[in-house]
Amino acid sequence: MATIDSKIPAGPIAEKWTNYKAHQKLVNPKNKRKLDVIVVGTGLAGASAAASLGEMGFKVKNFCIQDSPRRAHSIAAQGGINAAKNYQNDGDSVYRLFYDTVKGGDYRAREANVYRLAEVSASIIDQCVAQGVPFAREYGGMLANRSFGGAQVSRTFYAKGQTGQQLLLGAYSALMCQVNAGTVELYTRYEMLDVVIIDGRARGIIARNLVTGNIERFAAHAVVIGTGGYGNAYFLSTNAMGCNCSAAMACYRKGAYFANPSYVQIHPTCIPVHGDKQSKLTLMSESLRNDGRIWVPKKLEDAKKLQAGEIQGKDIPEEDRDYYLERRYPAFGNLVPRDVASRAAKERCDKGFGVNNTGLAVFLDFSQAIKDFGRKEIEARYGNLFDMYEEITDESPYETPMMIYPAVHYTMGGIWVDYELQTSVKGLFAIGECNFSDHGANRLGASALMQGLADGYFVLPYTIQNYLSDQITVPRISTDEKVNPEFKVAEDAVKARIQKLFAIKGKRSVDSIHKELGRIMWDYVGMGRTAEGLKEGLAKLKKLREEFYTNLFVPGTAEGVNVELEKAIRLEDFILMGELVANDALTRNESCGGHFREEYQTEEGEAKRDDENYFYVGCWEYQGSDDVAPVLSKEPLVYEAIKVQTRNYKN
Amino acid sequence: MAKNISFTIKYWKQNGPKDAGHFEQREMHNIPDDTSFLEMLDILNEELINEGKEPFTFDHDCREGICGMCSLYINGTPHGKTATGATTCQLYMRKFNDGDVITVEPWRSAAFPVIKDCMVDRSAFDKIQAAGGYVTVRTGQPQDANAILIPKQDADEAMDCATCIGCGACVAACKNGSAMLYVSSKVSQFALLPQGRPEAAKRAKAMVAKMDELGFGNCTNTRACEAVCPKNETIANIARLNREFLKAKLAD
Amino acid sequence: MSVSGVALILFLTFHACMNVVALFSAEGYNMICEMLGANWYAVAATLALAALVAVHFIYAIILTLQNRKARGASRYAVSDKPAKVEWAAQNMFVLGVIVILGMLLHLYNFWYNMMFAEMANGGYAYVNDLSAHDGYGMIAYTFSNPVYSVLYLVWLVALWFHLTHGFWSAFQTLGWSGKIWFNRVKTIGYVYATVLILMFAVVVLKFALCGGACCTGICG
Structure with a gap:
């Protein structure tokens, strides 16, 4: 077990970041040009980091798997971005945002990181507005806000239901500005498959050109990954089809710790699963919970009739509806945090109150809001979301209540990083969803965008200099195997791995095995976990890996475009990831945030934390082979500013 | 309630920008009409792979109409015909009928050379x-x-x-x-x-x-x-x- | 395209107004013809006009070639034209070619016999023995031939299509359009093109159906 140093600066929480910046080492402008940085990923974190680093003068190489940086999945975030601006004069402050985030994360986040996040949140809004991001405005020309789950203030800035899109396009435009200036080199349709470590420092990556199929080497003084989360380990999730954890797994295999993998966020408002051909789940923004009311029938017989399709939601009279969130959590009502809302929906459906043919759905009803504000206003607020819902389900939310059900959405766990966002491998940094740092066991709505941009614009560009300052004497790293044989070793390993996949020559497609993985993950490592179930899940994952290595079929060759090969590599990593999640969930004998162990709940069915024994970050270390169980190290959490207590959204 | 439909799909195969390209054709049977167009293509690919053939390559990612990755020219219209304007991934099979012939082509434009099949640059x-x-x-x-x-x-x-x-x-x-x-x-x-x-x-x-x-x-x-x-x-x-x-x- | 197009529309407007005079008074019309004649300003205007047409046409050829190249070598197997797309909008070049052909015919029928004749031939028409100043007689003579009448009507229909798109398209290209102005400009364009073409057509029809003779009947 390793000792883990999170490098949190000394001093009171509100001064840590200021102190850090005041005392950190910097790189002078002339030296910056001599330093190369690889940034993998072009989402909010990756694009903003690449743009900022490029603008500062570093030579940046930026990679993405899609055809353009603008396709990164940050683009799909709908609802908004939090910032402690207090424009609404409702009592918001940096401290309150910090407090809400730590509380929302069920007291499993690192205090200092969260405080910094809250601190820079206001600058993000300034930065984005300066870039021309068209946030929603009030008639007087001021920025508009709305409220989101887990908060009692309106601090969420938004651009219709497409906030992620607009923020990403802002970061993308900043990035393209730097591409034009020649400071950032863009590599689209490239997938990172390994990180190259020389003398204990990350010095480059091996990436596959997804068009030619070539395996290529890239060197730099530091490597930053901003490659998102691992939600697709569940196959069905709100993630994009291409979202994967391969870059993170490559780092993990090379010695970077993986922290808190069991913290998986199940988002309460997704369109329910409709059949086994389904490829992904569609999120309906959390902002809908501002005006929509969530309910199931009070009477079991009504639920039965709904499931049989005999009646519709609107046929059930008001007095027979159970607005269970408002009933259980009067203070926050429909705006409780996501983990709470998801579990409450599961609880109702498990008891038989589900409202669609599978019994796995609850209503999200706008009839009251339409009555109160008029259809036109509701259309203005949620029009595009309603249209999307109708397109998918063929039902109009203006006429009948929406049906929603929880789905895997975001992963709070990720590559372990210290206060500087550096992983346990020197020179390797992780930013955005792909690190673990800010959300604890549960992320509040509209905080992912905040974290991605905070890391990319305002944190990493500072902290990476503290590392790079002593690298100025290191000449440009060569990828030549005579100088750095590590590149060839890594490249050969990647090639061998690909050949191994082709050589299996089994019968099953990648997707069919991936679907099976997803079912195991959802059934055993999903919303409600038990020790027994997790053990069974782990056994099934082991079998699945065997199946993968004996029965997989990858058509085509390693040359040129081969989508099945890309998916096969990712699936191999998802299986490893799945085991990590299950292992972490099994050792964490408590319920907190996105991790709910059925053995550990209060009499009212709320999550029961165990702060005495589990007040730590679970850091997992790879043991040289996918077949060997990883080893857990613990980074104890130290809270100075906040008193740890049971989360209460009731009053 | 979803019903199943059967139809013929003609899809464009092209091995790189220099290749002339051609259509391939396949009968699709009993596809639930609540599957999305891309899920239908997933089914097509699953069938092809099970027969040991190379799947049909096309761009797609978020599948919720926002990333802009999907790019198919369906029956003469980019993204296929929808009432409100939607991307390929938001097109559902309920827009088609039993017995239809569905033609899938890439974006055709000199500035967008084909990389493979319907994947363009x-x-x-x-x-x-x-x-x-x-x-x-x-x-x-x-x-x-x-x-x-x-x-x-x-x-x-x-x-x-x-x-x-x-x-x-x-x-x-x-x-x-x-x-x-x-x-x-x-x-x-x-x-x-x-x-x-x-x-x-x-x-x-x-x-x-x-x-x-x-x-x-x-x-x-x-x-x-x-x-x-x-x-x-x-x-x-x-x-x-x-x-x-x-x-x-x-x-x- | 837009600037030369707008200029040509203005010329057509002038030409249509002039033609309409022929409906009411032979003398009036001939007076205009005489006024224009082969005077220096008329010749200069004609040259300018020819240059405009040339610019419009050559530019159209260049753009069309560029656009074909941009379209690429491969063509869609199935194409479904959206309802919003006007037929004229997609066939402007073909319509333009028809308009040019019609114009050549028109030049042969009239300009060759009038301005050119006046300049080169002492004022006597090449095709018949009318005076180059007798524009009215020239009209009556030309449209007494039904083939010409039909050709001219076809030409005018093509011109109408060309104008219905060209009018708003010019404004759009010059940036004078928007969500509100688009519909206004388009409507104005349709009305304008229709009135203009009717002004031309009515002259053709009148002379085709009753020749110069019934003019006296109408205008005493």
């Missing part, structure tokens, strides 16, 4: 963006966000322009292979906002010049682009770009 869009599609602002400490007052109407209109997802349907539909709707949407977003004004003239000229250089065609105002735009961008943007461009040129 749209990096030209990135290059246009790099030429001027931004407000030059340093990361750091800009003025307070509320120090720039923007009338709601302007902010909303800029938002409508900024909604473009860069999918390239406009180019695919245009008989001239023109990228004017794409370019004008970006130029419009910034032209409507005070933050974008200082560089407005430079931006309009640079982006148009880059667009021409990359081999996109000229706009002859046929309106095919706005008819197929999944995000309902309008040619009012093109008029605005023309305005900005002329203003910039006349000021030279």
